[in-house]
Amino acid sequence: MKVNQILKMLLQYILLIIGGFAMILPFLWMLSTSLKNSNAVFVMPPQFIPSFITLDNFVEVFSAFPFLRFMLNSVFVAVLATLGLLIVSSMAGYAFARLDFWGKELLFMLYLGTMMIPSQVTLTPLFIIMRMINWTDSYQALILPGFISAFNVFLLRQFFEGIPKSLDEAVYIDGGGHWTIFLRIIIPLSKPVLATAGILGFMGSWNNFLWPLIICSDTKKMTLPLGLSLLQGRWTTNWNMLMAGTLISVIPIIIVYVFAQKYIIKGLSHTGIK
Amino acid sequence: MYHSKKTGSKLTAGVFLSPSIVGMSIFVAVPILVSIVLSFTEWNLIGSIKWVGIDNYITILKSDKFYSSLKHTLYFISLYLPSVVVISFLIASLLNQKLRGTNFFRAIYFLPVVTSWVAVAVVWSWVFNGEYGLLNYFLSFIGVDGPSWLTDPDWAMTAVIITSVWKDLGFVTIIFLTGLQEIPDMFYEAASIDGASGRQKMMNITIPLLFKTFHFIIIISLINSFQVFDQVWIMTEGGPAGSTSVIVEQIYRNAFRYYKMGTAASLSWILFFIIFVVTLIVNKIKSKMEVE
Numbered sequence: 001m002k003v004n005q006i007l008k009m010l011l012q013y014i015l016l017i018i019g020g021f022a023m024i025l026p027f028l029w030m031l032s033t034s035l036k037n038s039n040a041v042f043v044m045p046p047q048f049i050p051s052f053i054t055l056d057n058f059v060e061v062f063s064a065f066p067f068l069r070f071m072l073n074s075v076f077v078a079v080l081a082t083l084g085l086l087i088v089s090s091m092a093g094y095a096f097a098r099l100d101f102w103g104k105e106l107l108f109m110l111y112l113g114t115m116m117i118p119s120q121v122t123l124t125p126l127f128i129i130m131r132m133i134n135w136t137d138s139y140q141a142l143i144l145p146g147f148i149s150a151f152n153v154f155l156l157r158q159f160f161e162g163i164p165k166s167l168d169e170a171v172y173i174d175g176g177g178h179w180t181i182f183l184r185i186i187i188p189l190s191k192p193v194l195a196t197a198g199i200l201g202f203m204g205s206w207n208n209f210l211w212p213l214i215i216c217s218d219t220k221k222m223t224l225p226l227g228l229s230l231l232q233g234r235w236t237t238n239w240n241m242l243m244a245g246t247l248i249s250v251i252p253i254i255i256v257y258v259f260a261q262k263y264i265i266k267g268l269s270h271t272g273i274k
Numbered sequence: 275m276y277h278s279k280k281t282g283s284k285l286t287a288g289v290f291l292s293p294s295i296v297g298m299s300i301f302v303a304v305p306i307l308v309s310i311v312l313s314f315t316e317w318n319l320i321g322s323i324k325w326v327g328i329d330n331y332i333t334i335l336k337s338d339k340f341y342s343s344l345k346h347t348l349y350f351i352s353l354y355l356p357s358v359v360v361i362s363f364l365i366a367s368l369l370n371q372k373l374r375g376t377n378f379f380r381a382i383y384f385l386p387v388v389t390s391w392v393a394v395a396v397v398w399s400w401v402f403n404g405e406y407g408l409l410n411y412f413l414s415f416i417g418v419d420g421p422s423w424l425t426d427p428d429w430a431m432t433a434v435i436i437t438s439v440w441k442d443l444g445f446v447t448i449i450f451l452t453g454l455q456e457i458p459d460m461f462y463e464a465a466s467i468d469g470a471s472g473r474q475k476m477m478n479i480t481i482p483l484l485f486k487t488f489h490f491i492i493i494i495s496l497i498n499s500f501q502v503f504d505q506v507w508i509m510t511e512g513g514p515a516g517s518t519s520v521i522v523e524q525i526y527r528n529a530f531r532y533y534k535m536g537t538a539a540s541l542s543w544i545l546f547f548i549i550f551v552v553t554l555i556v557n558k559i560k561s562k563m564e565v566e
Contacts, residue, residue: 092294
């Protein structure tokens with residue numbers, strides 16, 4: 001019995017380690033390749049630890065492409081898009097949770113209805129609209145669509161409705177109105193769900209590829225994923241430089257992940273509970 | 275007076291809602307309406323718009339390219355969905371054991387989820403390289419001469435599927451894990467007292483109680499797989515020889531390579547219709563299973 005349990009535990013660890021290895025290996029392979037010179041890349045069997053380590057690839061990537069600019073664009077776009085998303089969605093969520101107005105049910109149904117439409121449906125028309133108002137290659141076009149998410153309005157409304165209305169009474173007695181309730185009660189009590197919405201929004205914006213691909217042709221406005229795809233188009237077989245570029249593009253999000261890992265995993269796991 | 279204060283005046287509601295409504299109109303509602311109109315027209319972005327009725331839909335439904343992209347999308351789903359569900363469920367079951375270090379492993383498995391699709395696809399293109407790639411090197415250990423994955427029409431889609439499973443399994447694992455942790459220990463203890471084996475516990479407690487989680491994961495994964503694009507575009511652009519051409523890749527190609535705005539719009543509505551019907555079918559199966 002005892003021996004059986006130890007064997008079982010051992011087997012579980014072995015499986016977890018093999019799986020974990022498969023998850024981490026591509027990242028290590030990227031790191032290893034990014035430190036090699038062109039000759040060492042095409043050597044069989046591959047060297048996992050390069051015999052000669054060079055940082056030339058990183059220098060080359062930064063001089064050939066405005067990678068710092070891509071990075072700053074990504075940060076700028078993702079931060080503003082996330083802030084806007086949180087403000088717009090929480091205000092709308094509050095209206096649906098606490099206010100009474102004509103057509104509320106119908107409007108909410110319409111919001112939910114749009115969630116069924118795949119984003120590809122709106123993609124082409126949205127590009128045409130942006131082109132008509134001369135917003136292609138603009139930060140507005142990259143940021144503003146990120147403010148809008150029916151899913152987030154829904155998520156926040158559900159959470160706000162769970163906050164007891166009796167708390168509102170205290171504000172009324174003190175002569176406060178809806179803004180006071182919204183800012184002093186609802187928002188402070190909703191930190192977990194706001195964190196979830198914020199993380200989802202940030203990651204969505206940071207990793208977004210298709211929309212920037214359509215709306216951006218000017219390298220000055222490109223975000224990291226698009227910049228990286230540009231790199232890939234140029235250097236199809238210079239794997240060491242490609243891996244250096246990829247490494248640069250994933251470092252910021254991995255740093256964020258290391259520090260906020262608990263919140264990110266927890267936040268994303270909440271999307272599944274409905 | 276008191277009542278109107280509680281439920282808010284029209285003005286208050288207007289202020290709270292207007293940013294969202296304006297945004298939803300510009301970025302969602304108007305584009306949806308434009309897309310409907312566009313799907314009945316022919317337009318190349320520059321010339322004049324020509325009304326063609328349902329011609330776009332008919333052309334698409336008669337074209338081989340549409341059926342081959344649909345076939346490839348379905349092929350993607352048929353391998354991706356079972357793999358990601360089974361592997362993630364196994365990992366979640368392992369992580370749910372009271373072992374030391376599960377938090378560490380959970381963090382590792384989740385790493386690809388936070389990484390952008392573009393970065394993942396570029397790295398895996400290198401892993402799949404026919405001559406110098408890591409995968410074929412490992413395969414050579416067991417005497418397998420690996421194909422040149424991404425340039426081989428027989429293997430390119432498999433490579434895309436492997437990459438997709440690798441990228442997404444962390445997310446699906448977390449959803450399963452949340453479900454598993456909600457099952458009270460008491461159930462398992464009671465079953466142990468009755469002498470149930472591990473397998474019996476799995477079949478009679480875990481899987482039935484995770485029914486809702488399975489349903490959620492299948493619906494989400496189905497919807498996402500019908501919209502597969504980023505990895506395909508970076509790894510193969512739909513090639514070689516159109517062997518990884520999928521529906522969204524066709525939408526993108528029609529709109530931004532061929533400048534056929536009408537065709538792209540019609541195709542996106544066909545995609546909507548397919549997703550809608552498939553979701554309905556899955557929900558129907560679900561309610562049927564719940565009754566039994």
